Amino acid sequence: MTHSLVCPETVSRVSSVLNRNTRQFGKKHLFDQNEETCWNSDQGPSQWVILEFPQRVRVSQLQIQFQGGFSSRRGHLEGSQGNEALSKIVDFYPEDNNSLQTFPVPVAEVDRLKVTFEDAADFFGRIVIYHLRVLGERGTNGDLCREIHTLPRVQLRRLRPHARKLNFP
Secondary structure, eight states, rough: OOOOOOOOTTTTEEEEEEEHHHHHHOGGSSSSTTTTEEOOOOOSSSEEEEEEEEEEEEEOOOEEEEEETTTTEEEEEEEESSSSEEEEEEEEESSSSSSSEEEEEEEEEEEEEEEEEESSSTTOOOOOOEEEEEEEEEETTTHHHHHHTTTTHHHHHHHHHHTTTTOOO
């Protein structure tokens, strides 16, 4: 069954934020499900989002809603397990519009994902995203996104190194 894989324990990083204004345009707006907020990158030749999951996940879909005129014409998804180097999973080719776009992903089991946006529709290379969703399955050893949520921070730090070794059906 396909679930959203991003949870409060997922660590995210972005290449840039417009004018470093994280309150108005920061990465948190990628996942808040609010139609009024967005991540807005600063200018540059390419932009990226990195996600580090609290457990190994099996990715099957990527969903992105750009602001028309500030989309990417080409992108790619990379992933890795543990301390391995990132390797390319798939290329995708978004349309320049405001619709939620879905891109199938060849099934990949990863701890870390990097979504790279290239060839921006905007002359300055800015990207604006209202929603970024990574869909797939979590391991059968339990849903650590829910279980970890109630643990004190000290226990969470101890659990994370072991949380990556999960089984899938």
